[in-house]
Amino acid sequence: METENSARLAVLIDADNARPAIVEALLAEVAKYGTAYVKRAYGDWTGASLKGWKDQLLTQSIQPIQQFAYTTGKNATDAAMVIDAMDLLYTDRFDGFCIVSSDSDFTRLAARIRESGLTVYGFGERKTPKAFVAACDKFIYTENLAYTQSVPRSPLRPAPDRSAEGKPWDDALLVLLRSAVEDSSNDDGWSHLGGVGNIIRKRQPDFDARTYGYLKLMPLIEATGLFDVDKRDPGDGNPMVVYVRNR
Known part of the structure; x- marks a missing residue:
């Protein structure tokens, strides 16, 4: 897709x-x-x-x-x-x-x-x-329809107890992240970070990683511990391309 x-x-x-x-x-x-x-x-x-x-x-x-x-x-x-x-x-x-x-x-x-x-x-x-x-x-x-409220967290690795601001993780945030990664994924399960952010913005226009103590979406995703992250170098001096996958 x-x-x-x-x-x-x-x-x-x-x-x-x-x-x-x-x-x-x-x-x-x-x-x-x-x-x-x-x-x-x-x-x-x-x-x-x-x-x-x-x-x-x-x-x-x-x-x-x-x-x-x-x-x-x-x-x-x-x-x-x-x-x-x-x-x-x-x-x-x-x-x-x-x-x-x-x-x-x-x-x-x-x-x-x-x-x-x-x-x-x-x-x-x-x-x-x-x-x-x-x-x-x-x-x-x-x-x-896959109700986003019912998307389960990974049973293999729970999220850390708290975000960068020291607050417990918001279940709604984790559901939003996991469903966005799933819905933007390719057949191999990997999702381009830009596609993930695009779906998140459409579903929750007021989303801001800074609300949870992170400057960008990528460090927020990494901090949850719920995703695999693959930073791929396209070569020729082009910027790194980031892909994520649900664990």
Whole structure:
């Protein structure tokens, strides 16, 4: 996989057809393929059924798009998503779209976006109709999303008890580092340090190694004791290239 993917993505979520519990893992998955420049969730936010979305909208900086259900039995949310998707497509600002829904109504939309030469990533439950799945370049079942909160630490070598500032290691930090290394790795398990940093920035924009007492990402990674580090000399006077791997 690409160690640094600069693709500009638009993430459109059918909130009527997706669960808020998947959002954090969903956006972590999206970060593997590019940067989400647009994040929108569609639904009738005046209804009680979408109340669980509020915290995720705020935490993940997702723009809620209000769409009233004008009549019973008609899904106005789908139409609003399709219209916005086409408007965004015509701006020529994006390299791909992420369509989050298990609804077959988005099959033609996915096909149309691909006809324009853009990549379509679909996200939905296993019940998603095969036609929609096949219309996407890649489809990820939300049941398979690897929630970053559950990435285990290495059982072979625990992290030192404390960071350079003398504080106990933050479990969330260790999970972030390990998942970023795993998700940016090549088939041999090694990840370019630049690719690791790229994924970390996408998942946690406020990340700063200095928060933990280190000037750069590399010494922070080394200090945890959870990674193998390989500093490769490309020769011809070029700077050292650093690769890391989960232990």
